[in-house]
Amino acid sequence: MSAAIETGRHHRSYTSEMRLWHTRPQMIRMALVAVIAILVPFVFDNYWLSIANTALIAAVGAIGLNILVGYTGQISLGQGGFLAVGAFTSVILTDRLGMPAPISILCAVVLTSVIGVIIGLPALRLKGLYLAIATLASQMLIIFIVRRWNWLTEGQGFVDVNRLEVFGFRIERSSFEQQWYVILLIITILAAITATNLFRTGVGRSFMAVRDQDIAASAMGVNLTRTKLTAFAVSNAYVGLAGALLAHYTEIISWEKFTIDVSILYLAMIIVGGMGSIAGSIYGAIFMSFLPVMVRMVADALGGVLPMLQRQLPAFEHAIFGLVIIVFLIAEPRGLNRIWQRIKDFFGFWPFRY
Amino acid sequence: MRTRAYRHSLNGSTMPPGQPLLQVSDLSLRFGGVRALSDVSFTVTSGTIHAVIGPNGAGKSSLLNCVSGLYKPTEGEIVLRHVVGETGRRLGEHSPEERERLATDASPHEYASRTLTRLSPNRVARLGVARSFQNIELFEHLTVLENMMLGRHIHMRQNVFSAMLWLGPARRQEIEHREIVEEIIDLLQLQAYRKKPVGTLAYGIQKRVELGRALALQPALLLLDEPMAGMNAEEKEDMARYILDVHELAGVSMVLIEHDMNVVMDISNRVTVLDFGRVIADGTPAEVMADPQVIEAYLGTEAVR
Numbered sequence: 340m341s342a343a344i345e346t347g348r349h350h351r352s353y354t355s356e357m358r359l360w361h362t363r364p365q366m367i368r369m370a371l372v373a374v375i376a377i378l379v380p381f382v383f384d385n386y387w388l389s390i391a392n393t394a395l396i397a398a399v400g401a402i403g404l405n406i407l408v409g410y411t412g413q414i415s416l417g418q419g420g421f422l423a424v425g426a427f428t429s430v431i432l433t434d435r436l437g438m439p440a441p442i443s444i445l446c447a448v449v450l451t452s453v454i455g456v457i458i459g460l461p462a463l464r465l466k467g468l469y470l471a472i473a474t475l476a477s478q479m480l481i482i483f484i485v486r487r488w489n490w491l492t493e494g495q496g497f498v499d500v501n502r503l504e505v506f507g508f509r510i511e512r513s514s515f516e517q518q519w520y521v522i523l524l525i526i527t528i529l530a531a532i533t534a535t536n537l538f539r540t541g542v543g544r545s546f547m548a549v550r551d552q553d554i555a556a557s558a559m560g561v562n563l564t565r566t567k568l569t570a571f572a573v574s575n576a577y578v579g580l581a582g583a584l585l586a587h588y589t590e591i592i593s594w595e596k597f598t599i600d601v602s603i604l605y606l607a608m609i610i611v612g613g614m615g616s617i618a619g620s621i622y623g624a625i626f627m628s629f630l631p632v633m634v635r636m637v638a639d640a641l642g643g644v645l646p647m648l649q650r651q652l653p654a655f656e657h658a659i660f661g662l663v664i665i666v667f668l669i670a671e672p673r674g675l676n677r678i679w680q681r682i683k684d685f686f687g688f689w690p691f692r693y
Numbered sequence: 694m695r696t697r698a699y700r701h702s703l704n705g706s707t708m709p710p711g712q713p714l715l716q717v718s719d720l721s722l723r724f725g726g727v728r729a730l731s732d733v734s735f736t737v738t739s740g741t742i743h744a745v746i747g748p749n750g751a752g753k754s755s756l757l758n759c760v761s762g763l764y765k766p767t768e769g770e771i772v773l774r775h776v777v778g779e780t781g782r783r784l785g786e787h788s789p790e791e792r793e794r795l796a797t798d799a800s801p802h803e804y805a806s807r808t809l810t811r812l813s814p815n816r817v818a819r820l821g822v823a824r825s826f827q828n829i830e831l832f833e834h835l836t837v838l839e840n841m842m843l844g845r846h847i848h849m850r851q852n853v854f855s856a857m858l859w860l861g862p863a864r865r866q867e868i869e870h871r872e873i874v875e876e877i878i879d880l881l882q883l884q885a886y887r888k889k890p891v892g893t894l895a896y897g898i899q900k901r902v903e904l905g906r907a908l909a910l911q912p913a914l915l916l917l918d919e920p921m922a923g924m925n926a927e928e929k930e931d932m933a934r935y936i937l938d939v940h941e942l943a944g945v946s947m948v949l950i951e952h953d954m955n956v957v958m959d960i961s962n963r964v965t966v967l968d969f970g971r972v973i974a975d976g977t978p979a980e981v982m983a984d985p986q987v988i989e990a991y992l993g994t995e996a997v998r
Contacts, residue, residue, distance in 0.1 A: 353868045533857040540856040540863050541842070541849040544835070548843050551832035558761055558826075560818030560847035560910065573853060615834070 357539065376524060380517045388516040394628035395523035396584050399530045401608040401620035403577025406534060408606070409614035410543065411570035412550030413462050417474040418605040420481030421458075421575050423597035425451045425582025427491055430500050430592060440505050444583040451579025452572045454481075459571030463564055478602055485594045497593035500586055519588055526584065527621070530577055534617045537573070546570050547615070607660070611667050613674030622675040634659050699880070701873045703943035705821040706913035707776040707787060707795040710740030712804070714946050715760070715914055720769035722755055722970075729755040730766070730970045737914065737948055737963075742940055744949045744957045744978075747967035748990055753950045754827055756967070757916050760809065760948070761824045762817035772806040773820060773914065789911070819847050821913030825903040825920060827950075833892035837883055837902050838874065840891055844909025845870040877905045880942070881935055897928045901935065908939060915939075915947045921956060929953065933960055954991075958982065966990065 350356040360366055379391060400422060407415050425447040432443035461473040485491060492498050503510045503519075510518050537543040545566050548556035557563050586592045604627060612623020634656050638648040648655050671677055708714050715737040722730040730752045737743045745753050758764040760771055776795045787795070795802070809817050823844070832840050849870060855863040878884055881901050886894055891902055900920055907915055920936065921929045933956055939945055940960075951957050957964060957978065964981040966974040968990040974981045981987055 353871050354864075357864070357867065536859040536863075537853070537857050540859075540867060541846060542851050542853050542856045544839055544843055545846060545851070547835055547839075548832050548846075551834055552830045554763065554814075555826065555830035555832070556843070557814040558763070558818055558824055558830075559843050559906070560815050561843070562815045569853060573857075 359535065380520045385516045388520055390628055390632055392516060392519050392523050392588060394625045395520075395527045396581050396588060397605070397608065397624035397628050398527050398621045399584065400578050400581030401605055401612065401624040402530050402534050402617055403574045403581065404605050405609045405612075405614065405617065405620040406537070406546070406577065407570055407574035409609055409616065409620075410538065410550060411546040411567065411574075413459070413567060413570060414467065414471040415474045415574075416471050416599065416602045416606070417458055417477040417481070418578060419597040419599060419601035420478040421451050421455060421578040422582035422585065422601065423481055423485050423592075423594065424454050425579030426586035426592050426597070427485065427498070428579070429583035430498055430586045431491070433587075434498075434501050440503055440587065444580065444587075447583040448576045448579040451582065452576045455571040455575025455578075456568050459568050462567050462571065475599070478599055482594055482597060482599075485597070492593070497591055498586075500590045500592065502590065503587045523584065523588070526580070530580070531617055531621060534577070538617070542569070550615075607664050609674075610664060610672075611674055613676030614672075616674070616676040618679075619674050619676030622679070626675060630660065630663065631656055699876045699942070701876055701911075702789070702793050703877070703880075703908055703911050703939070704913075704945050705792065705911040706739060706946060707792050708739035708774055708804075708913075708946075709776075709802075710738075710944070712739045712774070713737070714739040714774055715948070716770075716772050716774065716806070717756075717760070718770050718772075720756070720759060720771065721767045722752070722759060722764060723767045728970050730759070733769070733967070733970070733972050735965045735972060735975055737946060739946050740944060741962040742936070742947045742949055742960055744951060744961035744964045745967060746951065746954070746957055746964060746981075750969075751967040752970040753967055754918055755970075757824065757918050757948065757950060760817075761822055761916060762809065762812050762814035766810060769810070771809045773809055773822065774804055774806040775913070777803045777805045818910065821910065822916065823907035823910040823912035823914075824916035825900075825907050825918055827918040827922060829896075829899045829903055831891045831899055831903055831906070834890055836888050836890055837878075837886045837894070837905075838871075838888060840902055840906050841874045841877060841909045842867075842870060844906040845874065847910060873911075874909055877908050880908075880938060881905045897924055897931070900924070900932065904932075904935060904939070908943070908945070912945060915945050917947060917949045919950050919952065921951060921953060929956060936960060954982075 348361060355361075360369060380388060383391060400418065404415065404418050407413050428450045429440075429443045429447035432438040432446055433440050436443075438446070458474065458477040462470055465473055538547070545556065545561045546569075548559065548561055549563060549566050549570075553563055556566075582597075585596070589596075608623035608627045609620055610623070611626055612621065613619025635652065638652055638655060642649050667674060706714060713736045717736070718734045720730055720733040721728070733752070733756060735743075745756060747753050755764060759766045807820060809820070809822070812820075832843065835843070849866055850862075852863065854860075878887060881904065883898070883901060883905060886898060886902070891899055894902070904917070904920060907917075917936070921932050924932060936947070936949070937960055940947060949957075949961060961978060964974075964976065964978050965972055966981055966984070966987050968986075973986045973990060974984040976984075
């Protein structure tokens with residue numbers, strides 16, 4: 340789509356054409372991103388790093404949601420519930436059954452995936468708004484179970500999670516955020532790469548075909564049932580992973596962290612970042628994670644002039660949150676990813692306009 | 694036209710030319726009180742272009758939708774015939790080499806048929822029935838290449854894990870099928886649009902992409918629903934050329950719905966005429982044109998003196 344970089348590039352094999360990055364600017368950009376990612380833990384203090392870590396977890400979850408909503412066109416309001424499934428599964432397996440964390444996280448991924456397939460069954464019949472309502476029901480149902488099933492929280496209403504320990508390696512208190520940053524960065528990169536790979540092969544293409552024209556897709560031999568359920572399974576695998584990571588990172592979980600607000604926040608992330616774009620999911624997750632902090636900073640800065648802002652901070656945050664979604668829906672429905680594309684095109688074509 | 698040797702045959706049928714390929718018998722389709730089709734019977738011969746014509750609302754598209762499994766007929770049967778090779782494989786299970794050998798083998802064969810009537814659209818596609826749509830139904834956000842690769846869907850193994858890890862088999866499969874798609878791009882002269890999202894392309898090009906996508910299935914039977922609708926004379930001629938190329942180079946059998954009588958007369962081998970859901974004539978283009986019932990349906994009785 341970015342036509343500017345296509346000129347003068349000749350491939351001699353399909354292998355070379357299928358590579359993810361071809362041109363020097365692309366390589367330089369990736370190197371720059373890598374350098375920044377490595378510098379972050381040295382530059383940021385613990386407060387900022389904790390927000391960065393939350394953003395990385397959100398990125399994994401947003402990639403998952405984007406696979407379902409942005410790429411397969413199946414609207415889901417059940418994100419919060421699915422995160423809860425991943426979180427509680429992994430925590431209960433590690434803390435009560437003494438499973439090693441990687442295995443329990445894997446179990447959480449699988450279980451969330453399976454539950455996604457079950458919740459996805461209505462998608463075989465429902466579309467659009469109707470499916471949104473069906474997944475909303477699943478969200479309510481899962482949160483209801485989490486709230487009322489005392490065994491999950493041993494009657495406390497929340498679960499205190501043990502410090503993460505991976506085969507003898509234990510996260511240290513002194514460098515908690517830094518160590519988590521490394522773990523989460525690696526996982527996010529892997530999530531982004533696997534999702535990107537998915538959409539350059541036949542499986543991912545069939546997801547997008549179902550989104551664009553389901554009748555034509557079935558006439559091309561795409562099994563709609565199988566494809567939609569696979570999409571739910573794959574998407575929820577990422578969401579379950581995000582849920583499990585969230586539980587181990589925040590070290591305390593309760594149902595309040597997985598309400599419908601969370602589902603909407605994740606939808607906002609992929610709308611702001613860009614539907615049907617892996618990079619967009621990451622941009623959106625970072626943007627929406629840093630937005631409340633920015634809002635607070637603005638409120639503090641304007642504290643002298645408008646003390647009302649500080650007093651009404653939660654309301655102010657909500658208003659900005661809503662405003663951002665509306666502005667993106669009107670001005671750039673394809674999100675930050677598209678804006679970035681346009682910036683690249685502008686410089687690619689410079690000094691010409693197109 | 695033939696700019697280079699094509700390595701892959703686009704014909705997915707094992708039936709030798711001249712044999713009946715698709716048999717539609719006593720097909721009826723009712724939507725409540727509306728009879729869209731009544732007792733429609735006809736046979737498509739392998740290796741031909743079979744046109745289905747008729748006035749608006751005659752049931753042409755309904756007929757095509759029945760064949761491709763989108764509509765379930767109320768009564769009647771549609772069967773697709775194939776050769777039983779020595780391996781005993783059924784329709785849609787042959788390797789490309791085996792298929793080509795069977796289709797060109799002149800010795801007498803045992804034939805078998807497969808009922809399409811109650812299969813879902815994706816199962817019908819798997820048996821080798823590909824189609825295009827009257828109103829373009831491409832995957833608009835995907836590129837021309839991706840659209841055509843989706844035509845290869847039934848021939849590809851779908852493994853989520855090897856896809857996500859970009860493992861050798863997944864990568865090799867992409868390249869292997871890309872080669873066939875590139876031949877179709879070459880055949881239909883779509884090289885310039887390969888990486889363009891189809892939603893941004895001109896109408897005529899989109900129609901061509903849709904033909905290409907259907908061809909990518911390596912169809913045993915290709916169903917084209919008004920491939921020239923809404924085109925000017927020049928574009929129509931181009932499209933007719935492409936259809937003839939596909940027919941002559943690849944030997945694909947086709948069912949073609951078209952309104953333009955000149956096109957139908959020029960390119961089809963056999964014509965079935967529908968009116969109010971019934972077959973009113975079936976024969977060679979010349980025979981059909983001379984049929985008084987056809988003239989009545991198209992021009993009205995007053996014109997016949």
